[in-house]
Amino acid sequence: MGVLANQVVAKFAPNAKPGYVAAFADPAGLLAAAGITTPLRLAHFMAQALHETGALTILVESGRYSAKNLGAMWDSGNWHRYFPDRAACVAMADQCAIDGGIALFSLVYGNRMGNGPRETQDGWRYRGRGVLQTTGRDAYARFGARCHVDFEGHPDLVVDAAHALKPALLEWSAKHLNAAADNNDIETVTLGINGGLIGMAQRRVWFARIWPFIIGAAPLEHSTEWKVQSALVAAGYHLGLPDGVVGPATRLAILAYRAAKGLAPSPQVTPDLVHALGV
Structure with missing residues (x-):
């Protein structure tokens, strides 16, 4: 495999915490031992890692939720079982400001x-x-026992440079995510990591940016599809984050734009659409 994990970090996580940078240098060969030895496996693993950590800037989950954040958690259905109603959930923001969560x-x-x-x-x-x-x-x-590190007694060892990859790779292997990566199945990979599909759009974008870099292809932002999506978003068509993949939301946005501009109806990226958008 040509591109290494530390090169992905240098390219896409310029503000990464020093401990993460040291961990992804991977002097012990932990990634290879976990079978992350192909471009596709590396791209999927790194996409999940960069999403989960805010491009390797987050060591520990923050509890400083604002009222807006808590409202979003309630609206997504995540915390209905813990609060009697939305107002009680949002009100927890005052306590978060005091104790950090x-x-x-x-x-x-x-x-x-x-x-x-x-x-x-x-x-x-x-x-x-x-x-x-x-x-x-x-x-x-469980991960501490497997790694012979007392993560339970000393939780912050999970983000120590010497150990940071270990629990992540154990989780990856336990969920058989190399096989999902081999199938280029980002939804299965995400389900294994997240337990749901929270942040799916952002995870797709991370993958779409990392994959061309690993295989030496043109960057995502150079693709016509990405430029069309970006132009549609700028024009007020809400299709989500540009990811270079013409999926259902992009096709609906294209149809709406064509109708507004009097173009022939088609959900595809065609020369007349490209010209109209000024791409």
Whole structure:
């Protein structure tokens, strides 16, 4: 494999935390030992890692939720079981401003993933950390036992440069995500990491940016498809984040734009569309 993980980090995560930079230098060959030895596997792993960590700038999950953030969590259905109504969820923002999220995480992560009830503050202690945001006391204990590192007793070791890749790669392997990557199945990869499809659009964009770099192709931003999507977004057509893939949302935006401009109806990227958009 030509391009290495540390080259992806240098290209796409210029503000990465030093510990992550050191970890992805991978002197022990942990990525290869986990079977991440092909361009496709590396692209999928790095796309998930960069998404989960905000381009390797996030070591530990932040609990400083604003009222807007908490409202979004309620609206997405994530925290309905923990609050009687939306107003109670949003009101937690005042407490987050005081304690940084201790009460919030103790509540929403309590009594699950091996965590004790809220009064133990396990939900706070074992909140998301590291390359793939290891979460929950069970995961810290399980990965610690496999790595012979006391992650349960010392959770911050999950983001130590010497260990940061270890729990992430164990999770990757346990979910058989090399096979999903081989099939270029980003939804299965995301389900394995996230348990759902939260942030799917952003994960697709990370992959679409990283993949050409790894295989030595032109950058995503040079593709006609990406330029068309960007022009449509700029024109007020909300198709999501440009990713260079003409999917259902992009096709609907193209049809709407064509109708507004009096162009022949077609969901495809064609020369008349490119010309009209000034791409």
